[in-house]
Structure formats: C-alpha cells, structure tokens
Amino acid sequence: MDTSFAGRRRRDLVVAFCLAAIAAVVPLFVKDVYVQNIMVLTLMYGALSQSWNILSGYCGQISLGHALYFGIGAYTTALLFTKFGVLPWFGMLGGGIISAIIAMALGYPCFRLRGHYFVIATIVIAEIGLLLFHNWDWAGAALGIDIPVRGDSWLKFQFTRSKLPYFYFALALACVAWFVTWWLEDSKWGYWWRAVKDNPDAAESLGVVVFNSKMGAAAVSAFLVAVGGSFYAQFVSYIDPESVMGFQFSLLMALPAVLGGIGTLWGPLLGAIILIPLTELTRSFIGGSGRGVDLIVYGGLIIAISLARPQGLVGLFSPKRKEVAR
C-alpha cells in the first residue's frame, strides 16, 4: 500500500508538471483574447476551487461563504492601491494574511457546528460581510472601486490589452494551490482528515489536534482564495461588493470541485475545465437571446452530473483513484 501510494504521488507530480508545461505554451498558439479570457477564468476558478477543496473537501467542512475571503482579498488590494499607492503585490499578501486570520477567528466557534448548521453559518457570515461593505462609504460602498489602468506594468500588475501576464499568474496560482493540496494529502493533517472522515468517532480520540488542523486548513484555504480575489481585482480593474462578495462566488468556488470530484486532488481543476468554458460559452452564444436558455442548459447540466456521477467526473479518468479519494 505504501509503495503504491508513494508511487501514485510521484506519478501525480509528474503529470502535474507536464500539464502545467503544456498549459504554459497554449496561449502562444491561441491568440484570441476571448478564448484567453476563458482560459484565465478557468485557471482562476480551478485555483479557487482547489483552495476551497482543502477545507471543504479534505476536511469535510462545507463552506458556502468563501466569497468573504475572495472579497477581502480584492478589497485589500484595491483599497491599499487606490488610497495609499501600495503596490498590489503587497496588497495580495496583506489580503491573504487578513483573510487567514479572519478564517481562524470564525473557525473557532463555527467548527463546533455540524452539517447544514455549519453551511448556513458560512453563508450568513459572508452575507454580513457583503452588507457591511455595501454600507462602508470609505471603501466606496455600492459605487465600488475603479482601479485606474495607466499602461502595462508588472510592478502595478496591470496590462491594458494583453491577457498573457494574467494567464501566467493564474496558472502559477493554480499550480501553487494544487501543490499545497498534493503536499497536504501526505501530511499529518491529511492523515487525520482521512481518519476523521472514515470514522467520525476517531475525531473524539484525536480531539484537539484535529481541531487545530482544521483551523490550519481554514487559514490556508482562505489565504489562497484571498490571493485569487486580489488577482481578480487586478484582472477586472473594477470591484464592487456584489461582484466580489456575492453568494454566486461562493457557489462558483464549490461547483468545480463538486463536479470534478470533491476531496480529490484533480477534481477541482477538472471541474473548472468543464464548467467555466461551458458557463462562458452558453452565456455568450445562447444568452443573447434573452430567453433564459443558457440558465436551463447550465442548471440541467449541474443536475445531470451531480446525479450521474456523485463521486465526481475524476473517476472517469482513473478508476483506481476512487478508493484513495474516499
């Protein structure tokens, strides 16, 4: 078992490296900005979902409030830059740290809650954050923050037309999120989480250490999501509370992992590769009709996949992986 587990992990690493290398050269051949835009979003949601998966998939704490961390990341970066001229790279780090601290502060009371009580608590906490930002005049309230774009600059991480810098950043973020997950799988934490999932009573005996590891997972997950939020603020160069902290973001972070395979290493990326282009293409090419057909197709697909493959689509690619995933 141990050798095959170690072997699988080595194989995963090699596959990931090859995929990242292939992904890195794709935009050199695909020049269309619309397609590049979809690729950026796919990688971003893949990274976000991968980060969400650490807390919700591996740890089993299903959060539908991760938009809070996404929004905090976006707002920290945008506010620091527009109000104090702090470069977004520092804002990114700051937003990540703030989010991680908040995640731990919230995790402390929330991890006592089970099942739907926990899910609803995460939703309402994010909703409170949204309402507060909506009423916070200094942070622009509903008017949002318009980040002025003055030409291409790596220092300010803004580019007028080129999508490539954003693409490579999103790719790097996805790689980091994947690698963190990969590393956690074989760590002490990963072992405890699997033990707790297989046998909830084991949680009692492990007690405090598991609780602490969950706090750690919440912090890591929130940090990465906040970096994603910072990235989004730079990418769109305009944020308002609804567009970075709305409930739909919490769902969009969860959906790829759920469709691809929750609590699996490859699920979130696979889910994002299928879901995000589908969302974009249905909106662009059916949504213009104004008849809601895009919603029907999109929702229908979610029902079909979640019913037909409850363990996620990742099982289709590697039947052997299922045992480890569970």
Added chain:
Amino acid sequence: MNITRRNVLLGATAAAAFAPLTSRAQTAEVVIGVIYPLSGASAQIGVDAQKAFETAADLINKNYDFGLPLAKGEGLPGLGGAKIRLVFADHQADPQKGRAEAERLITQEKVCAVIGTYQSSVAVTVSQICERYQIPFLSADNSSPSLHRRGLKFYFRAAPHDEMFSTAMFDFFDAMKKKGTKIETLALFHEDTIFGTDSSNAQLKLAKERGYKVVSDIKYRANSPSLTAEVQQLKAANADVLMPSSYTTDGILLVKTMAELGYKPNAIVAQDAGFSEKALYDAVGDKLEGVISRGSFSLDLAAKRPMVGKINDMFKERSGKDFNDYSSRQFMGLIVMADAINRAKSTDGDKIREALVATDMPGDVTIMPWKRVKFDETGQNNDADPVLLQYVGGKFVTIFPTQAAVAEASWPMK
C-alpha cells in the same frame, strides 16, 4: 506617463495601427455591439432594450419619412448605404462578464462601437475595455455621474446624469415655492446599489445648497422581502416631499406598503427607474395619481413632433409597451452612434470618436425634449434637458421645465 494622454498624441497614427479593423470599412454592414442584462434579475430591462435597439436599427436600415437622422433612405449613406447590424451580449449585471463580453464583441464580432449597459457598475468595466481598444462606447441609459469623470476619451453619454436630473427637481421645487407652495422638508428613500447611492448623494448635496431640510434619509437593501420598517420611518418623518430612487420591484413594494400602513405622502418626486416602468403602474398605478417622476422622455411630445408618436407605435408593435425613459434613451443611443459613424464615413474607432466629438444634433430631430446633442470634453451631453412628468389619469404629462410643460403641476398629489 499617462496612456490616455499618449493616445491623444498618437491619435493620428492609431488609425494605421488598427488597419485590420478598418479594412472592413467598405463592407455592406456596420456592426455595433449592444451589451445588456438579458438574464437574471434585471432581464426585463435588457429584453425591452433589445426591442428599442431593433426599432432604431430598422429606422436606419429601411426608408422612413421622419425628420430623424438616417431615417430617410436605406442604411448609412456615408458608407455607401451600409446596413447596421446589432450584436447583443448578455452581461447578467456582472462587471466581469460585461468586460469579457465587450472584449469578445470587439475582437471576435469586430464591432466598431459599443452601446450599453443599464447597470452603471457594468458601464465602468465596459467603458474601460472600449478605451483600451479605442472603440467608442456610448452609455445610453446609465445615469451615474461618476462615469464621465474618469478621463476616458472614448466614453460618451447623450442623456442626462443623476445630478442633472436632481437639479431639475430642485429647480422645480424652487419654482413651486415661489408660487407659494410649502416645500421645506424632504425624505429620501433610496436603494443601496450604485444608482440609489449616486442619486441620494446628488440630492443631499442639492438640498443643502438650496436650503431644504432632509428629515429622513433611508437607504434600503434592493429586493428586500419587506419594506415595512422603512415605510414606518418615512411615515413618522412625514416630509413635504418623498423622493424615492427605486427600481421596479422595490417601487411596487414601496407603494403597496405605504398604502397598507396608511401613509399618504403630500407629494412624490421620483428619480425615474421603477417609476417610469409600465409594470409598476400596472401593479399600483391606482395609488399613484399625481406622482411626479423625472425623465428624459415624454410621449406628449408627440403633439408637437408627430414622428415621436409614430416611432413609439413602431416600438409598441415590437414590445407591446410605450417608450419609457429607458427605451427612449436606448433608441436615441443607437441613432446618435449611427449618425456619428455615418459622418465618420468609416468604422475606425478613432474616426468615429472624432465624429462623436463633432456631433451637434438639434433637439427637434430627436424623439427627446433635449435642446441638442453635443458632447463636452468629458463626453457628457449637457444640453440634454431633463423633464419632470406627472402621472395624471393613467398617463404622463410634462409639467417642468415651463418651455416643455403641457400642464400645470397639481400639488399636493391626490
């Protein structure tokens, strides 16, 4: 180094740099992108907008005998009779999606101009993208005053913004006061998105400048399940004028809740939006006899300018509705843009921009009560005089300003 400034210097050479875009100039059609919410909570606006734009395109592309630019003859004579083709995109009220759609329209559909967007937050990102690709963006119906103050070169707005609208309201109050009407206290009631916030900011500022007392300033969450608590506070304040800035959904609920709580304000002067929507009057019109709303359009203009009535009939045939404040601005948006493209004799972004800057369209060749269409250096048309309309006997009549008025304001409302 400031890229917008550089763009001005490079303006002349930019045309050459975008040769791929201009090469389509001689084709038989001119493609214009139209970005609206076509699904989601404000889909109704987007779907109505489609009809307004299609009506405008029809007028341009076919031969009609109206005194409207480009109505006579087929297509754009400046481009050898090229027809207008509209490409609609759905932004679902999301700034990121608006941005992506604008980019798609520009790079894939090769549109030479973009019109949008209803939600001001989406206009922010769409206009940014248009600026980056040097494609003119005409904001047909966004009323947020912050939009034209961002130093964008390719941003244009033919219609008034909230400060102009609010100024008209306060001018009206001043005029009423001179006639001896008691107007001292105001109650503001606004939703918490960009529209309500901008509107209330403008109103607060004007109230202070002109010496009106704001006795109640209520900001509420858009699409709330209940507005009872909010209405109670309005009732307790009992101001001389209630000034709501609400979309249709909240407007309906506001009026119903007011009736249920026995609150009958002395007068309502609304910041348009929901209060110009047919759906609101279908639902609660009986309780709104005498309500005043600002607007940039009024159907009674048809008496002076018969084509307004005829064009309205064309729109009604498609949509089943009369022109309202939004659909009329959307309609004019395409006319103004097409007129500029026609004069530019090109589909190159810079040339169209130059033509837009040179626009000087007299008000009587539009369907609006505007003085004229002429953009200032920020891209705003300051001659788009707003009007105040009063809902009397199931339809709107213009009551202010005096040169456009067809009736006296009845005050207080019934």
Added chain:
Amino acid sequence: MTAETIIQSLASGLLMGLLYGLIAVGLALIFGLMDVVNFAHGEFLMIAMYVTFFLFAFFAIDPLLSAPLVAAALFVFGAVVYLLIVRFAVRAKANAGMVQIFSTFGLAIVMRGLAQYFFTPDYRSVTNSWLGGKTVSVAGIFLPVPQLVGALLAIAAFGALYLFINRTDFGRALEATREDAGAVALVGIDKNKVFALGWGLGAALVGLSGAVMAIFFYIYPDVGASFALIAYVTVALGGFGSVFGAFAGGILVGLVEATTALILPPSLKSVGIYAVYLLVVFIRPRGLFGSM
C-alpha cells in the same frame, strides 16, 4: 422614536414573521423526513406565485380562493420533483450531502430559466384582489389585511400540520419513516411513496404561502432569491427537522428584522437576523428546538 412606532414595528414584524414561518415550514418538514435541504425552495415559492397570478389573470380566481388550487398544484409538483430528481440524489453512494445540495441547486437554476423562457422576465402583480391594499387600523396601528390573513393561515397551517403528523395514519407513517426508513419497509410501507407524499406536502405548504404572497408582492423569475436565504435561516434557527421550530424561528426572524431596522440603517436589517442566527447556534448548535 415613539411608543407607537415601536408597537407598529413589532406588529408588522410579527405578521411578516408568521409568513416567513409558513414559507419555511415546507423546508423543515422535508428535512425532518429525510435530511434533505431543498436549495430550490425559493423557486418553489416563485412557481406558486406564478400559478396564483395566472389563475387570477386568466380565470379571475381571487388568490384567496385559488390558494387550495395552488397548494394542490404544488403538491403534484413537489412529488414529481422527488420522483424525478431527489429520489436519485438520496441514493447517491458518495458525497450524498453535496449531491443533494447541488442537484437541487441546479434545479433552482433550471426553474428560473424556464420561468424566464415561458413567462418572460416581466414583473407581474395581482391587481384588485379582494384583500389587496386593504388594511385595518387599531388605535393608530395599521395591520395590512393580506399579511393578517397570511398570518392566520400560517397559524392554521401549523395547527393542522401538528394534528396531521400526530393523529393520522399517514402522519404516523411519516414519523416512522423518518425514524427508521429501513424498518418501515419491513412492515410494508413503501418508503418512496412516503417520501414523495412528504415532498408534495412540503411543496403544498409553499404553495399556500405563495398564494398569499402574490396578493402583495411582485412576481418575476428571480423573486424566490429574496426569500430563500431567510427560509433557510428560519429553519436552522428553529432547529432542522422541527416543525414547531420553523414556526418559532419565523416569528423570531420577523421580530428581529423589524427591531434591527429601528436601530441600524434599514439597509443593514438582515444583519440582525444573521447575527441572531449565529448567536443561537453558537450556544445551541442544533438551533432552538432541534433534537440535540
């Protein structure tokens, strides 16, 4: 702030709260029966409001009369949704919780799309119904008749539900299935039939609230979104699975909402509801009346 304002606020909050309870009770019932949260609950409400509207617009049936018809229509709809979708979701061998959440969530999106497709995104309203716009005033306190009737209906529905669960054979079958689905199969009760009827009943209760809501609320494809989160919070606050909890949770939510709006800017009034929810579950992790 006068005493009158406060009493008026509390009275309005109570009426609204009872209505929230009625909207939420279907959710509580279904969860109590089979541990499933229906994330399309708001869309069920939307469908109920549309049914009420069309019955009014085409057949001039007043919402007060059509309420039983709407409830019946929703009963069928709920049972069909169970048989076509939820039945398979609960069977899922892996990630059952996530599958339920996302299959019902997908259903919510499809229902919105279908509503937009067939009913257009136009805003509809039931005008000139018997109760619409009527209001009674007691000592300066105004009580809108539609909400008053809604509140009475909510109390009646909760009473009937209580009797139904405790006094009828089917109610006992529901209880038994809920306690041990495996064992009831042995005594010859078809689990699927019970679940389908449970979903029908839960949806019928939403139908009832939808008919009342249609009197004073606007109707459009996204209308459910405004109420869905409140319904979930109401049920969780009262304790998942407890029908009485939904009733109490609804009243509490209504009162908290009204009180918050007196203290904070009204745009923050939901914050009060959410804060109370968090406070309650941090002290009692199973809600007010949930089984511990």
